[in-house]
Amino acid sequence: xxxxxxxxxxxxxxxxxxxxxxxxxxxxxxxxxxxxxxxxxxxxxxxxxxxxxxxxxxxxxxxxxxxxxxxxxxxxxxxxxxxxxxxxxxxxxxxxxx
Numbered sequence: 001x002x003x004x005x006x007x008x009x010x011x012x013x014x015x016x017x018x019x020x021x022x023x024x025x026x027x028x029x030x031x032x033x034x035x036x037x038x039x040x041x042x043x044x045x046x047x048x049x050x051x052x053x054x055x056x057x058x059x060x061x062x063x064x065x066x067x068x069x070x071x072x073x074x075x076x077x078x079x080x081x082x083x084x085x086x087x088x089x090x091x092x093x094x095x096x097x098x
Contacts, residue, residue: 007060 016022026036035046047053072080
């Protein structure tokens with residue numbers, strides 16, 4: 001969201017405090033200009049004009065462990081891998097939009 005380009009761990013981003021919130025109105029085009037997020041066709045998107053529309057509508061997030069936090073146990077890792085965030089009937093992924 002910083003520049004409207006494909007996300008990468010090498011790019012800069014926002015750092016949000018624990019339990020904090022962040023409102024992002026769009027992506028930066030410069031230090032003083034922000035391009036608002038707008039719904040439209042994939043073909044007419046900023047990403048398509050840049051030559052790569054594979055990630056239109058995707059907001060990437062990188063989460064990092066707190067420095068010094070204890071590592072998860074194998075049981076905790078297994079529990080999280082088996083989680084069904086969308087319910088038992090939905091599987092591992094949400095249904096596609098209507």
